Amino acid sequence: MVNQKFYQLGTAPSVIRELFAYGLEQAKTVGPENVFDYSLGNPSIPAPAKVNQSIHDILNDTDSIKVHGYSMACGFDSAREAIAANLNRRFGTDLKAGNLFLTCGAAPGLIAVIKALLAEEDSEIMVVAPFFPEYRPFTESNGGHLVVVPADTDAFQIDLDQVERRLTPRTQAIIINSPNNPSGVVYTRRTLEGLARLLERKSAEYGHPIYIIADEPYRELVYGGVEVPFIPTVYRNTIVCYSYSKSLSLPGERIGYICVPDSVEDHQAVYSAIAGAARSCGHVCPPTLIQLTIARCADETPDLAAYDENRQLLYRELTAMGYQCAKPDGAFYLFVKAPGGDDEAFCEKAKREHNLLVVPGTGFECPGFVRLSYCVSNDMIRRSLPAFRALIQAYEK
Numbered sequence: 204m205v206n207q208k209f210y211q212l213g214t215a216p217s218v219i220r221e222l223f224a225y226g227l228e229q230a231k232t233v234g235p236e237n238v239f240d241y242s243l244g245n246p247s248i249p250a251p252a253k254v255n256q257s258i259h260d261i262l263n264d265t266d267s268i269k270v271h272g273y274s275m276a277c278g279f280d281s282a283r284e285a286i287a288a289n290l291n292r293r294f295g296t297d298l299k300a301g302n303l304f305l306t307c308g309a310a311p312g313l314i315a316v317i318k319a320l321l322a323e324e325d326s327e328i329m330v331v332a333p334f335f336p337e338y339r340p341f342t343e344s345n346g347g348h349l350v351v352v353p354a355d356t357d358a359f360q361i362d363l364d365q366v367e368r369r370l371t372p373r374t375q376a377i378i379i380n381s382p383n384n385p386s387g388v389v390y391t392r393r394t395l396e397g398l399a400r401l402l403e404r405k406s407a408e409y410g411h412p413i414y415i416i417a418d419e420p421y422r423e424l425v426y427g428g429v430e431v432p433f434i435p436t437v438y439r440n441t442i443v444c445y446s447y448s449k450s451l452s453l454p455g456e457r458i459g460y461i462c463v464p465d466s467v468e469d470h471q472a473v474y475s476a477i478a479g480a481a482r483s484c485g486h487v488c489p490p491t492l493i494q495l496t497i498a499r500c501a502d503e504t505p506d507l508a509a510y511d512e513n514r515q516l517l518y519r520e521l522t523a524m525g526y527q528c529a530k531p532d533g534a535f536y537l538f539v540k541a542p543g544g545d546d547e548a549f550c551e552k553a554k555r556e557h558n559l560l561v562v563p564g565t566g567f568e569c570p571g572f573v574r575l576s577y578c579v580s581n582d583m584i585r586r587s588l589p590a591f592r593a594l595i596q597a598y599e600k
């Protein structure tokens with residue numbers, strides 16, 4: 204006998220992984236140059252040179268016992284101080300090392316925060332469609348109830364009326380992700396201020412805070428000077444889950460942080476509950492070598508030129524062909540309206556007829572759209588354009 208909930212989670216198919224595996228298999232028969240894989244959100248630009256140099260330097264200049272030893276569960280002060288200084292300089296905040304808890308990326312950070320906030324058996328966590336599918340197991344496997352706000356399929360901002368209709372005294376938090384996976388949209392300051400006003404009003408009505416969990420692995424991936432507001436400066440009860448997976452192209456190194464600013468109500472209790480929740484999941488400390496690297500590289504920024512070139516090329520070409528697409532200001536995704544309206548049928552046709560691998564929006568609880576990850580080579584995009592053209596023409600007949 205095993206736990207049925209986890210058995211089902213462990214055996215449930217992953218559409219994205221299946222597409223990726225299909226692409227590898229097809230490449231053996233039709234050649235890799237004829238497979239157009241837009242399925243994975245795996246960074247395709249290298250980590251900044253300073254990251255590799257720092258790893259090299261740390262191995263040479265730091266005591267091996269320290270480099271490979273345990274750190275405190277919340278991480279080294281040096282890394283937390285460097286991160287706090289970076290955030291304070293950019294966002295005018297007054298964060299200290301004590302506001303930060305280093306994690307093995309955003310995913311375990313989210314789990315720790317969700318667990319910590321699920322105070323009662325019937326506690327609810329709200330999410331806004333389209334959303335990262337893992338929010339559902341992260342919430343439900345910890346006994347929480349996930350409440351979904353339907354997508355605003357015009358602008359992919361947050362429909363505040365729909366949020367208000369779903370808030371209850373059991374709502375503990377709302378997860379928001381901007382720049383967004385899968386839409387690529389950045390929530391505007393106006394949207395965030397409106398959400399903040401609503402949550403303040405409802406928190407007062409219910410007599411307890413409704414927290415924002417800001418899931419921010421794409422914060423630094425933004426184009427054309429578009430503003431990505433730092434949400435704790437808009438709404439005081441915001442807990443940030445950050446990751447260097449995408450911003451420094453380090454997904455395999457597993458490093459990120461949770462930020463609980465002093466402005467968060469009961470911030471000491473919240474921080475302690477997060478530490479306890481992480482502990483209950485087996486968190487010991489994030490990789491020490493990478494913590495030391497972040498202490499030296501917290502100010503590094505990604506060179507986004509390649510993503511931006513891909514974004515502009517794909518957006519320009521697809522919209523010229525007649526595809527409709529959400530405004531892609533951030534992350535490395537385009538969210539395109541599926542010609543014919545059925546996202547799964549469109550993805551299947553693209554796969555079978557053109558070896559074009561795109562992900563149905565249904566998996567992000569937003570049917571009718573498909574996600575394209577443009578963290579791919581520019582050359583692959585150019586080679587794939589005839590396939591996109593043939594597909595839309597087939598629907599126009």
Ligand code: PLP
Binds near residue numbers: 308309335459
């Ligand atoms: N949140 C979102 C919206 C993501 O897209 C991802 C990864 O793709 C994560 C969290 C998890 O990232 P990490 O590698 O930091 O665990």
